[in-house]
Amino acid sequence: MDTYLKTNICGWGNYPCIESYILNEIDFSKSFIPRAYGKSYGDEAIYENVYDTTLLDFFINIDFEKEFIEVQSGITLDKILRFLLPKGYALPIVPGTALISVGGAISNDIHGKSSRGSFGDFVESFDIITPSGEYKCSKHENPELFYGAMGGMGLLGIITKAKLHIVKGSKYIKQHIIKTNKLSNTMELLKKYDKDFEFSVVWIDAFTEKSVLMFGDYANYETLPLDLKLSFRAFNEKNTINIPMFAPNFIINDMDMKAYNMRYFHKMKDGDSYVDYFEYFFPLDSVKNWNRLYGKRGFLQYQFVGKEEAVYEIFDIIKSYKIYPYLVVLKRLKSAKDRVFSFVKEGFTLAMDFPVNDRVLNMLNKFDEIIQKYNCLIYMAKDARVSKDVFWNIYKEQINNLMFLKAKYDKEFKLKSNMFERLFMR
Numbered sequence: 314m315d316t317y318l319k320t321n322i323c324g325w326g327n328y329p330c331i332e333s334y335i336l337n338e339i340d341f342s343k344s345f346i347p348r349a350y351g352k353s354y355g356d357e358a359i360y361e362n363v364y365d366t367t368l369l370d371f372f373i374n375i376d377f378e379k380e381f382i383e384v385q386s387g388i389t390l391d392k393i394l395r396f397l398l399p400k401g402y403a404l405p406i407v408p409g410t411a412l413i414s415v416g417g418a419i420s421n422d423i424h425g426k427s428s429r430g431s432f433g434d435f436v437e438s439f440d441i442i443t444p445s446g447e448y449k450c451s452k453h454e455n456p457e458l459f460y461g462a463m464g465g466m467g468l469l470g471i472i473t474k475a476k477l478h479i480v481k482g483s484k485y486i487k488q489h490i491i492k493t494n495k496l497s498n499t500m501e502l503l504k505k506y507d508k509d510f511e512f513s514v515v516w517i518d519a520f521t522e523k524s525v526l527m528f529g530d531y532a533n534y535e536t537l538p539l540d541l542k543l544s545f546r547a548f549n550e551k552n553t554i555n556i557p558m559f560a561p562n563f564i565i566n567d568m569d570m571k572a573y574n575m576r577y578f579h580k581m582k583d584g585d586s587y588v589d590y591f592e593y594f595f596p597l598d599s600v601k602n603w604n605r606l607y608g609k610r611g612f613l614q615y616q617f618v619g620k621e622e623a624v625y626e627i628f629d630i631i632k633s634y635k636i637y638p639y640l641v642v643l644k645r646l647k648s649a650k651d652r653v654f655s656f657v658k659e660g661f662t663l664a665m666d667f668p669v670n671d672r673v674l675n676m677l678n679k680f681d682e683i684i685q686k687y688n689c690l691i692y693m694a695k696d697a698r699v700s701k702d703v704f705w706n707i708y709k710e711q712i713n714n715l716m717f718l719k720a721k722y723d724k725e726f727k728l729k730s731n732m733f734e735r736l737f738m739r
């Protein structure tokens with residue numbers, strides 16, 4: 314082990330953190346988990362040994378005519394988009410940050426603001442190294458491993474390269490904003506309009522329930538105002554702010570957030586406007602290390618998908634506890650087909666950030682009761698705290714199916730994460 318670097322690694326929420334050996338080669342003599350940029354919030358990409366995929370960051374091939382790109386798995390979506398967008402192409406599905414890898418996007422079958430589906434729907438094929446051998450996977454070749462590793466959280470093997478579909482896109486988004494003052498209006502308007510647009514997302518001020526619904530479509534070059542036409546092929550490097558160190562635990566408080574939310578709500582204007590692609594999809598990427606604002610104790614994101622009733626009842630709990638999440642994002646998802654393990658199912662998905670403390674943990678246990686009552690799913694890419702009982706109750710069939718594949722491709726459990734040990738092992 315001495316040949317490998319030992320360092321402190323965390324989930325994006327800085328909770329939990331552990332000392333870990335960083336492997337720079339795939340070495341099945343030990344148990345490890347693949348890890349890319351660690352943008353999953355909890356303990357999914359951490360273990361006593363992690364294999365660092367970020368060196369696998371090359372483009373392999375691009376075919377604009379057939380609309381495919383082939384890349385190594387550690388390349389970031391950011392790097393791919395900066396190459397594609399000036400040429401009028403894009404990735405069909407992107408999450409709330411571009412600073413994740415293709416391997417991470419496949420392994421969580423990530424979703425975004427797009428109504429087209431989830432990331433896996435646009436993966437043509439990938440190569441994967443499992444403890445039982447190397448495989449080429451697509452829906453025609455080794456399909457069970459293809460649909461198993463897609464959403465499989467790195468537990469079946471290391472994806473080394475992937476062929477992805479690309480789509481015609483644009484560096485600008487034509488955005489349509491509607492503001493509301495009440496959660497029920499927000500839900501109604503989201504249901505009414507999200508089918509009319511390719512992209513939709515809602516920002517909610519949890520203190521007041523005021524919301525900003527942000528719909529969007531790729532802006533057509535011909536209809537752009539002249540100044541945007543002139544900058545269409547150029548990329549202005551955006552100034553990013555960096556949070557250089559952990560803030561003291563008390564730096565963000567309810568009063569600041571109320572004021573911030575009020576300013577944000579007033580700044581956003583109803584109606585149409587053109588927005589830069591990166592601003593529309595990845596507003597948080599302009600603040601480097603923003604996760605440090607929550608201080609060293611870290612923060613948790615609670616994200617679930619399911620019935621409308623669950624959204625209202627979760628808000629009731631928030632009001633009764635008077636613990637208001639500082640970031641709340643609402644979207645609607647469509648079911649992902651054929652996956653072995655996936656969060657992506659039909660329904661509303663609500664994501665909320667909370668600082669880690671005992672009262673919050675207590676409230677999140679109440680959320681779990683609602684989630685189980687309405688057969689919702691919790692997003693494991695964001696989780697660091699759900700109990701084994703709740704996890705098995707909501708994902709039972711999917712866990713058994715993933716474990717069946719594990720017995721076939723990794724029977725000695727060489728691929729393990731802290732999350733795997735916390736939740737999967739009975």
Ligand SMILES: Cc1cc2nc3c(=O)[nH]c(=O)nc-3n(C[C@H](O)[C@H](O)[C@H](O)COP(=O)(O)OP(=O)(O)OC[C@H]3O[C@@H](n4cnc5c(N)ncnc54)[C@H](O)[C@@H]3O)c2cc1C
Binds near residue numbers: 348351413416471
């Ligand atoms: C600001 C922010 C916004 C986000 N918004 C969204 C969103 O809108 N929608 C959404 O779905 N998610 C969202 N996420 C979560 C994020 O997209 C996922 O957690 C993503 O998987 C992280 O990718 P990563 O490359 O950092 O992988 P890591 O976090 O390092 O790893 C994630 C998982 O992928 C596995 N993995 C990584 N690389 C490989 C590989 N090559 N082969 C096999 N397994 C691998 C790991 O073992 C682990 O299980 C957001 C995260 C942040 C920080």
